[in-house]
Amino acid sequence: MDEVRAARRGRGVSVGLDRDRIVAAARTLDPDTLTVQAVADALGVDRKAVTYHVSGRDGLLELLADDAFTARFEVVEIPVGTDWQTGLRLIASSMRDILLGSGAIVSHIRFDPSTRAAALHPAEIVLGTLVAAGFDETVAVRAIALVTDVAMAHARGVLLNARAGGHPQRAELHEALSTMDAAASPHLRRIDDAGFSTFDEEQFAFDLDVIIRGLEARLATP
Template sequence: MVNKEPTVRRPRGVRAGLDRDQIIAAAKTLDPAAVTMQAVAGVLGVDRKAVNHHVSDRETLLGLVAMDAFAESFSEVRFATRSHWQEACRTYAMGFAEAVIAVGPLADHLQLGNPFVTTMLEASEVIVRKLIEAGADDETALRGLVLLTNICLAHARDVIAIATTDVPPRPELLRRAMSGHSPEIPLLARIAELKVDTYDKAQLELSIDVFIAGFSRRLTDGDSPRT
């Protein structure tokens, strides 16, 4: 009679000794496209149900990994104690955009939920306070914060898209669009030949400059800004 070795079962649920941080850390070792609940369970050496006990599905897991990468980068943002509102906005904007870019292809999985809001609380408080001190009312300060955030989010997603897809840069798209167009469009043709990189830091800085100039005008049209 052959003695069979006892079957070794992978631990499940709470008994696996897992927590979300361990699951996220395991998922971060995988290429984003390869992240599945089973793949993460394999990295951890546990049954898939142990992972499901803490994270319900793949989309939730990808969101957690994205949020972890964002929070790690954004935590490095520091505001000068006596900075004016313009400087604070620049610091916030550059840090926010860089943090989203650091997330890479998973940026689309960043969701406006409790982890995201919690990560942003202190920085958001600084920006809102600076804008109010400059003369904005509460509503205008909130709208300014949202606008600045959206500007940076759009830029960051552009940067990620051009790095991770086969979509040609804007000048090339423009040249292709004009190749069979009649009549000629001379100004756009000239601009297209410049081959300007609209995904670089200079593009973001221009966007921030326009925001600051516009908000300054908004403050001037109302109460005089206090700097």
């Protein structure tokens, strides 16, 4: 039995293990219960073979998250002839949808050179539409950065809100209002009582509308 186990397991180099094989194995496992040992078992190697390439559970989740983001953003296309407004919306929507699709691993996306490279092509196209419309390159880059930041924040808020108990900020607001006089903060109380949520499609559309209208006003100002 020991001989069979020894033949089955080995260090990362000796068994030909690499990051691609580790990612492929990790994709088949539940991110909530993902461990180095689980990946090692799925690959039929010793735990040390996996830790040779990636350190611990957090390292595994980062590797899995970056792979998911890169694979999905590489297929994002900005159609020829797209105006800058639509281009910004496409960049933001793609970022938001990819992050939402990443689910539990979204917080582990680190936006290292590989993930940033995946977004360069669509960003270059949208940057060109902004410059062609009359924005200078600095403002154009800031506009793209702004809509992607909004998309990231919205996606993370949606995922937090989907957890048991909802988004922690909503619970904190409710608790704070419960300690105050009933006549205080009437607007917030009505919003709280109605269960109003900012973690929906309407909020995301609102955010992008405000940004784009602001940019249009800036462009129209001599």
